[in-house]
Structure formats: structure tokens, C-alpha cells
Amino acid sequence: MPRKPTLSPSKITTYLACPTRYKWTYVDERGKWYLRSHHYYSFGTTLHRVLQRFHDSADQGVQTVEQAVVAVEENWVNAGYRSSAEMEEAMGIGKEIVANYVDQAIMQPTGGRVLLIEKQLRMDMGPFVLLGRLDRVDELPDGTLEVIDYKSQRRGITDDDVASDLAMNCYQLLLRHHYPDRPVKASILALQTMQKGSASLSDTEASDLQGDLLALGQEILNRDYEQMEPVAKDLCPQCDFLPLCRKHPEFQLPVLELDGSLEE
Ligand code: SF4
Structure with a gap:
């Protein structure tokens, strides 16, 4: 039996940022020749x-x-x-x-104990498997499981940032799936300042997210990437795949304004 395709938060966020970038990163072999180290x-x-x-x-x-x-x-x-x-x-x-x-x-120990470090969790979503690699999961004294994600470049973080972060919400879904009887929360730690933001999905939000991910995952997996035409956006000037997209005759970068910002 063929193995189910997998989707991770980074695959999904790549697709949402630019479907063509998803194509070059995960579908079309030509993309790998253009990847640079950062x-x-x-x-x-x-x-x-x-x-x-x-x-x-x-x-x-x-x-x-x-x-x-x-x-x-x-x-x-x-x-x-x-x-x-x-x-x-x-x-x-x-x-x-x-x-x-x-x-x-x-x-200043938190009182929690480290339960998982750099652990990959999986959840069968039907047409695909949702994968997530969690930096760390702590078990807090009240039994809550807290997934903690380190951000090395960020200086500030708020609870709202965490609540709207797709990856953090996916990690909560995965933890809820593997530990259904435990309360779960997600935190981002901005390492440069040690600021921390936290959020927790309600049962309704978790169920809505699961439905949204299922629909989005099916869209991602069923797109016709061969016929896909790149659409220019603000991300393009910093994108590794710009030389590839430029080969498409219709592709045109947005015009750079004098202050360096982009004009559509
Ligand atoms: S250059 Fe632009 S259109 Fe092409 S993959 Fe990158 S972000 Fe997408």
C-alpha cells in the first residue's frame, strides 16, 4: 500500500506564503539547485x-x-x-x-519537567499525515502540557502572536491527539529577550482548525503544480527561487519604490 503523503506546519506555511515556492521546495526537483544557505x-x-x-x-x-x-x-x-x-x-x-x-x-526553574525534546509527532488526517517536530514539551505541575518553540531571531512576542501562529496551533492539535486527557498550551520563547507568549486552543477552535487543515491539505496535495504560473509578490526579491520564476515569460516583479519598499 502506498504511504500517505505528509504535511507539516512548514510545508503548509510555505504554500500559504506562495504556492510556487511550495512547488519548487517540495514537488519539482529543479528547485533544489537554487536553494542557498542562510x-x-x-x-x-x-x-x-x-x-x-x-x-x-x-x-x-x-x-x-x-x-x-x-x-x-x-x-x-x-x-x-x-x-x-x-x-x-x-x-x-x-x-x-x-x-x-x-x-x-x-x-528560576519553572517547576515543570521536560517531557519531550525535539520530538516528531504524527496525526493521521485521512488523506494525509500531519507531522510536527516540537522543540520541547514540558509537563507543568497542574498536569498541563506546554509545547515550547524557540525563536532565535525574534525579540518580542505576544500571546496574540502565538494564538495566530499556524505552527503553534498544529503542535497543539498533535499534542491533544497524543495526550487526549491533558490540557495543552503553546508558547513561543523569543531567545534574544527571553520574552514568552502563550495561547491555548479551545475544543471548538481545535475542531475548527482540524477541519480547515483537512480542506487546505487536500488543496495543497491536489494542485496541478506542472501548470502553475508564478505570481509575483513582496517575497520575491529575497526568494531563492527568483531565477527559476523569472524564466516564466509572464512573470514580472513588482516595481521597487525609491525607499526600497515594493509597489504592486
Ligand atoms: S520568486 Fe516569488 S513567485 Fe517565485 S517562488 Fe519565490 S516568492 Fe514565489
Whole structure:
């Protein structure tokens, strides 16, 4: 029996941002030749690895602030930096972030216990499987399960930001599916400032989301990507696939205004 297709929050958000970008990323092989490394992804990967080690009880190598700072160097990902100066500056910021994080975790423990780290959860939606990779799930003293997502580039975050975040809502659905008898909430932690925003889906919202995801997932999986024509948008100037889309005769970038913003 053929395996069911999978959709993840990042696939779905890619599609919502631009269906052609979804095509080049997940459907059409030609896209992979145009993918570039980006320093912000490398930076985020490094921080995730260090925090994963800190919370992993099987890894005793990152228990203190000093060990966390060393771990930034040990887990550093070089790709995407434009110069060694840019990379050194980022490494300094990364060390500050993890030092602050570990210090706070040691001095002000939340009282919860870490239940899952970097864990992939699945949920059969019928025509496809919804997948999500959760940075961390804590079990709080009152029994609530809190999924925590680290954002390495963000400085501020509000509860409303979390409530409207598709990925955070998908993670809640996945947790609800695997732990149906437990209250669930989702939080985003802005690592640069340690600001945290949280939200929780009601039963009605969770059921509505599941229905919306099912409809959207079917649209994504049934689109005719071969015939798809790229439609220019504000994202295009920063998009890796711009050279590919430019090959389409009808494709035209929006006009750049003098202040650098885009005009449709
Ligand atoms: S260049 Fe523009 S239209 Fe093409 S994939 Fe990127 S965002 Fe979409």
C-alpha cells in the first residue's frame, strides 16, 4: 500500500506564503539547485542543538553556563555567513543568548519537567499525515502540557502572536491527539529577550482548525503544480527561487519604490 503523503506546519506555511515556492521546495526537483544557505537558519540550528543538549538528561555535557557557552562553539554551523566578521559577531550573540537562558533556567526553574525534546509527532488526517517536530514539551505541575518553540531571531512576542501562529496551533492539535486527557498550551520563547507568549486552543477552535487543515491539505496535495504560473509578490526579491520564476515569460516583479519598499 502506498504511504500517505505528509504535511507539516512548514510545508503548509510555505504554500500559504506562495504556492510556487511550495512547488519548487517540495514537488519539482529543479528547485533544489537554487536553494542557498542562510545564516539565520544556521544560527537557529546551533542554538536549538545547545538547548536540546541542556535539557537532555542523557547528555551531561551542558549543565552549566560555562559548558553552554563552549557548546555554542562545538555545535556551530558555518553555512550562510557572508564573512568571518559576521560569523564571529553572531557567535558572540549566540553565546550571550545561551548563557542567559541557562542562567535563568538554573536560577528560576519553572517547576515543570521536560517531557519531550525535539520530538516528531504524527496525526493521521485521512488523506494525509500531519507531522510536527516540537522543540520541547514540558509537563507543568497542574498536569498541563506546554509545547515550547524557540525563536532565535525574534525579540518580542505576544500571546496574540502565538494564538495566530499556524505552527503553534498544529503542535497543539498533535499534542491533544497524543495526550487526549491533558490540557495543552503553546508558547513561543523569543531567545534574544527571553520574552514568552502563550495561547491555548479551545475544543471548538481545535475542531475548527482540524477541519480547515483537512480542506487546505487536500488543496495543497491536489494542485496541478506542472501548470502553475508564478505570481509575483513582496517575497520575491529575497526568494531563492527568483531565477527559476523569472524564466516564466509572464512573470514580472513588482516595481521597487525609491525607499526600497515594493509597489504592486
Ligand atoms: S520568486 Fe516569488 S513567485 Fe517565485 S517562488 Fe519565490 S516568492 Fe514565489
